[in-house]
Amino acid sequence: MALASAQIIQLDWMAKAKGGGEPQDEALMEAIREGENDALNTLMTRHMRSIYAFAFSFSRNSDDAEDLTQETFLRCWTKAHTYKPGRVKVSTWLHTLTRNAAIDAFRRRRWILESESDALEGGLDKFPADSSPEEALEERDRDEILKISLDSLPERQRTALLLCYVRGFSNREAAAVLGISLDALVSLLARARRALKSNVAAIESGGHQ
Amino acid sequence: MCSEEMKSEEEILEALRNSRGFSIDLDPRTESKMRQAVFERIDERARVADWLLRPLWRPVLAVLLPFATGLAFGQSDYLIEAPLPTDPKQTVNLVTSIDAADELLEYFAAHVDAEVEVEVEVEDVE
Numbered sequence: 001m002a003l004a005s006a007q008i009i010q011l012d013w014m015a016k017a018k019g020g021g022e023p024q025d026e027a028l029m030e031a032i033r034e035g036e037n038d039a040l041n042t043l044m045t046r047h048m049r050s051i052y053a054f055a056f057s058f059s060r061n062s063d064d065a066e067d068l069t070q071e072t073f074l075r076c077w078t079k080a081h082t083y084k085p086g087r088v089k090v091s092t093w094l095h096t097l098t099r100n101a102a103i104d105a106f107r108r109r110r111w112i113l114e115s116e117s118d119a120l121e122g123g124l125d126k127f128p129a130d131s132s133p134e135e136a137l138e139e140r141d142r143d144e145i146l147k148i149s150l151d152s153l154p155e156r157q158r159t160a161l162l163l164c165y166v167r168g169f170s171n172r173e174a175a176a177v178l179g180i181s182l183d184a185l186v187s188l189l190a191r192a193r194r195a196l197k198s199n200v201a202a203i204e205s206g207g208h209q
Numbered sequence: 210m211c212s213e214e215m216k217s218e219e220e221i222l223e224a225l226r227n228s229r230g231f232s233i234d235l236d237p238r239t240e241s242k243m244r245q246a247v248f249e250r251i252d253e254r255a256r257v258a259d260w261l262l263r264p265l266w267r268p269v270l271a272v273l274l275p276f277a278t279g280l281a282f283g284q285s286d287y288l289i290e291a292p293l294p295t296d297p298k299q300t301v302n303l304v305t306s307i308d309a310a311d312e313l314l315e316y317f318a319a320h321v322d323a324e325v326e327v328e329v330e331v332e333d334v335e
Contacts, residue, residue: 037248044244052243053233065233066243073247078254143230146221165225196225197218 025090032080044073047091050167051098057162058102058155071101092173099159099177149199157192164189 025046031039048069055068075097083093150158156178163174175185 037251040247040251041244044247048240048243049233049235052235052240053231056233057231062239066239070243070246070250073243074250074254077247077251142224143228146225146228147230161225162231165222166228166231193218193222197221200221 026085029080029083029085029090032077033083040073040077043076043090047094048073050091051094054095054098054162054167055102057158058099059105060151064105068098068101068105071105072098075101088176089173092169092176095163095167095169095177096179145200145203148203149196152199153192153195156188157195160185160188161192161196 025043028039028043032043051072052065052069055072056062056065059065059068072094076094079097083090088096150161153161159178160174163169163177164171169177171185171189172182175182178185178188180188
């Protein structure tokens, strides 16, 4: 007996997603385009933490980061047909959706320019047991300086640094998230590094307000 | 401040790479809550889309179109507000965003017999 088309699609993406033991996000996107809830569920399992962390770098509080994360995956569902396999990785595309959602939220609520609030909550207060108190304190100080220095940068500079140096994106992937050319990204990173260094120096010399 | 100051650009970037302060905890309950919320919003969206796709809406969208291109896409909120043809006291709001603007255009193109020319400028947040 022939399988219904929906069943065939589901079996197809499940087979592709499991193929070779490697994650096949493109196969999941194909299934999402066909309206497969399970494919979206699998994609969320793979990328939700990374997207949430990226969203947090914009929102600086957990409630808004949750909203941004939901919005990202909702857009993934509704805009799946616009994803072009092979041009960028799915994870890169998802980060682009997150940034766009953050820009939209910024326009509506202007929270990107708000004060640091509970930035990096759950990060700065948690240090592993393998550090001595002195090391933990020093690491906490260093991270706090980096956090304040990054927060003082323009959004694009901050995002470029976070993507390339914290999240391990290639320059090409970061350029795709920011919607700029590779050359523009390289130039943006150079400006961002200089600005970050200047901010760090100002804080370490006690010049930060 | 730090006992060991970060002097060079390389030192700063190395500290950034090794920083554990940027990892964010996401507990399974929150993850599950977000996952459920996404599917609820997808269902809600499907219901609204069903409603909007009723033939009743086609003339409304046709009326909205010039308004949308002339006003709504020039505003940062991209808001379209129009009275319901069946009950003028009620209005409907269509709110678009950077991503949704494209989607809305595609929707108009597919369901409204009119040409649409819209430029959506994405402002730099810097």
